Amino acid sequence: MGISDYFSGLGYFLTHLTVTPQPTSITELIRLLSRYAEWSRVSASVLNVNTPTVVQVLRDVTSYRFSLAASVSPGKGEGQEDVREERIKVLENVWSPPLIYPTPVQRAHAESGISPTESSAELFGTPWGHCGETIAFASLYKTIHMGHSIGTLALAVKPMTSFIPGTATVPVQTIETLWHLNDVVEVLRVAGAMRPMCLNCLYLMNSAGGNAEDYAVTFCAPPRRSADNCRATSESKCSGVER
Structure with missing residues (x-):
């Protein structure tokens, strides 16, 4: 599978750097994902580009395989469209269901009355290829x-x-x-750092017949609180613009 951009390569490097004969726990994966966020921030500063909005991990609970990926770096710098196009090619090489246009996120925005005010795709919905899942889903497609x-x-x-x-x-x-999952999750909650799957990512998962547990929904609230409420209080992880 090709590497479309620096931050995808960084995720690939960290993924394979961490391969061990022992299963990787969810706590260890969150710590690795946190490290990926920090390395992305430092790298963006050195490269003089904006930091990717979101970093993501996709985990095969059965085999313990996982994949790290990041959203396309928005705004400052060039080549965002080229990166998205390369990511779409990677996805389409393994994804048999056709991608739909407009994307599910763009359709939802249009149906809610949001209209594009800028030519930049990331300011109006989320185009295919923008989310980190484009890379992670492609790498684990057979598993899904x-x-x-x-x-x-x-x-x-x-x-x-x-x-x-x-x-x-x-x-x-x-x-x-921190080494206890409850402590790690509490930090994520207080920081407001967790992002639930967006409509594009849900479409990809559902079209492949997959069944994913979104830990952002699982972790973000006590059991009595619904997933819908969790989604309502957290911006989509695939948003191209920081709010």
Whole structure:
């Protein structure tokens, strides 16, 4: 599978750097995803581009395989459309169901009365190829299609790499010192860093017959609170623009 851009390559590097003969726990994966967010921030500063909005992990619960990926870096810099096109090619090489246009996110925006005010696709809905799942889903397509249990989590890079308001805590630094899942999740909650799957990602998963547990929904609230409420209080992880 081709590597479309630097941040995809960084995710590929971290994924394969972490391969061990032992299963990787969800806590270890979140710590790795947190590290990916920090490395993306530092890399973006060096490369003089904007940091990807979101980093994401897709996990095969059965075989313990996983894949790290990031959304396309928005705004500053060039080549976003080229990166999206390359990602779409990667996806279409393995994805038999056709991609639909406009995308599910763009359709939802249009139906809600949101109209494009800028030519940039990332300001009006999320185009195919923008989300990190384009890479992660393609790398685990056979696994998804076989019906294996899948888990996914996306984290927004900005709140992960910034001070939590009113505290001296930076999530990416604090998570490195934590080993219990409950403690890690609490940091993610307080930081507001978790992002649920967007409509495009749900479409890809459903069209492949997959069944994914979205950890952002699982972790974000007590059991009494519905997934819809969780989604309503957290921006889509696939948004191309930081709010």
